[in-house]
Amino acid sequence: MKLESGVAMRTIGLEEHFVTPELVGYGASSASIIQPEKWREASRRLLDLTGERLAEMDAAGLDTQVLSLNAPGIQAESDAATAVARAAAVNDLLASVVADHPGRFAGFAALPLQDPQAAAKELERAVSQLGLCGALVNAHTQGRYLDDPALRVVWERAEGLDVPLYLHPANGVGTPHVIEGHPELVGPMWSWGTETATHFLRLVFGGVLDDFPRAKVLLGHMGEGLPYMLWRLDSRWDYHHHHGVELALGRPSEYVRRNLYITTSGVCSAPPLLCALLALGADHILFGTDHPFEDMAAATAFLRTAPVSEADRAKIAHLNAERLLGL
Template sequence: MYQHDGARVAPTGGSRPTAHGQCGCIDVHTHVVPHDFPRYVGSRADAPWPSMVAAQACHRHVMVSGKVYRTVSDHAWDTWRRIADMDAADIAQQVLSPMPELLAYWLDPDDGAAMARYLNDTIASMVASAPHRFIGLGAVPLQDVDRAVAELDHAVHQLGLAGVEIAGNVNGVPIGDARFRPFFEAAERWGAAIFVHPLRPAGLERLVGPAALEQVLAFPGEIGLAAASMITGGTLARCPRLRIAFSHGGGSLPILLARLQHAWDALGPLRDVIGKAPRDLARGLYYDDLLYDATAIVSLIGLMGPTQVMVGSDYPFAIMDKDPVGRAAALDVRDEWMPLLRGANARRWLGLEGAVP
């Protein structure tokens, strides 16, 4: 839980004229870290509630349990800096979502709900500062499904956010587990967009090398398993109008999908569990194109369809694609697919007016 005690700093910036319009490129994968976090007022003395400490110029340390978790630059919270970077990269709009670690499913439900509310308020404030440049995705405390549904309701209907970001697992339980179905049913009912990002991925004990390999090698496996769980767990079949996107190009899902489809074709018991062909279900999902390679992106478009892939950069972190628009423009795809990739698919996923199929 938190208390507003002056520690919270409203995002800077405001609306200004821009040459970019509704037809410009939308970056669906960008993250926000608040300039500060409110003082913890919950009941657990050892709660891993984050705080911020000034570091070198224009940077701050994210502190958790007295240790530096990550050092982030002011691009993570300063709207003017973001807009300047967007202009330089020819990005018309960014979809803002929390730094995934801030989803903090390991907090007690009361604390998790308070953190989600603070993140949602922060992101809504950033969107309000430049509504023609930013679209907001918030957070929900999925460690408590009822609270998650309540916070989704608030985020969408009170704050006007387009939806929320969630992790691929919640304390080790994949999102395709039936316990999370009421949340996805609510998201489908309210037309909320869902963005799935890796968090505390499986397989870390198998990595050999520096800690940064978590993002490089473990994230794809985690996001692929998360997407597959939505198929094998039956959630996608039960929520056919759910608009859900998977980061990092769907991770390992394209490879897993071929195996899953073959097994579905060959094995009767699997068809009994998964009533619709896995390939068809996967082609109803959305994916960012954050694969860092033209051949891989073209392959993803070919497999999932030109209406399902969107531009994503992972701004403002070190692993980001520094030229997502240029990478998309260089793809060897049909000319008529380019407007879909640059923005039309994102607008449809986000449920924005004027979206085209």
């Protein structure tokens, strides 16, 4: 990505989706949310791993995409053994794409969370043997979220490997009553953001981040609204009935500032970026485009022109990703 000074700055995108022909069926729930012609185009581009995608990256000045399987991915599979086999296969494919294009791609593993022990083993294999740089989790897995005690083994492995888990949205188990009759509110425009922010708060209040204080969690879409809410979360927690929940750090915002990293994916707007900078600090913000659902060139243009210091721009563009993902 060229800056006004004419110097190229490495740019790494962390929310960059793909799908394989074998796994297309898992994405059917997303098809109902998106306008048919837009879904057809997105589906075509999800299947294109290195052709048009690399040309588009070059045109946009995006050096590296950290690839992840499109939502809900493997987590839509009801049979645990099938999930285990398919996760391993797609992670092998991802590792081969990364190996074939040095510097252009990295990858987040897909995990078969239907089988917690197998998911922890697959995360270990994906990072230690395949060279992937963490995992991406699409909301619930057959109704189970990442604060489920059975999934502590996955957090233990992620913390031990020092890799992040990226919490990504997908359709919920059911439709909240307040949304009933308003299907236009289901999906990335509204419900996915509130549900994904809630998923992170379940990790806080479910004790996951007390059990694993060095866990690193990524949220896209400028933090799914959480940077805006920190003062109120603390104020109301001080006031609220705790229902037997105690936080080792005392207040919810402490976990957001310690354990949460956010990406700019799908939000090309200066006001929320400036809020996030003030709330979380520049070391906790990374770049993403949300390809193919948003425009890559619009995202890199936003990063290039955002009203932030050059030091912070470099952190967001590549330095934080290099550190967090070991790139």
